[in-house]
Amino acid sequence: QVQLQESGPRLVRPSQTLSLTCSVSGDSITNGDNYWSWIRQHPERGLEWIGFVHYSGITYYNPSLKSRVVISVDTSKNQFSLRLNSVTAADTAVYYCERDPTMATAGGRFDYWGQGIPVTVSS
């Protein structure tokens, strides 16, 4: 059974960098069929796709966040990570990591999700 688990700080100061890690079990991060993705959920603004990464290094980001985000993989640990810099209160959300098994058809279907981690941006 595929499982994903987010980890990282739940409180980030404004202007600092939000860093989260997603640990994957039950599948290999080097499975070429998959993208590995981050999505966040704001209480008022709903679900927002942040971006995804393929183990080969291919990345796609939401243009609204592209200047501030990096998603990367660590094949040795079977993990992938999110870094979002220059955060503001608007980045306060629940952050989810997902598996997307549709790399062959350009991606965008999320079949396994982590439980989510709430992150607050506040001083």
Place this chain on the structure above:
Amino acid sequence: DIQMTQSPSSLSASVGDRVTITCQASQDISNYLNWYQQKPGGAPKLLIYDASSLVRGVPSRFSGSGSGTTFIFTIINLQPEDFATYYCQQQDKIPITFGQGTKLELK
């Protein structure tokens, strides 16, 4: 960005009812449309992909249809565990976008 508009935003129904949710895309997305269920405190769960394909293990009372810009999600014979929020999501173009959600409540 492709805008996804769901209607209604909320819906009251009873166990055993049939309900439908509509999702409208701002441009043609072929059949690149997925439906998710989210319960309070939980992550979204994929129910239907490619507009009408049921994920393995999801009960057959859930179904989806449509193509182009208009999509329908239907639940027949509502069960107590179906009361949740449902989202549509397009995967035709980046950025991937979601509808605002439809909250299905017990009448």
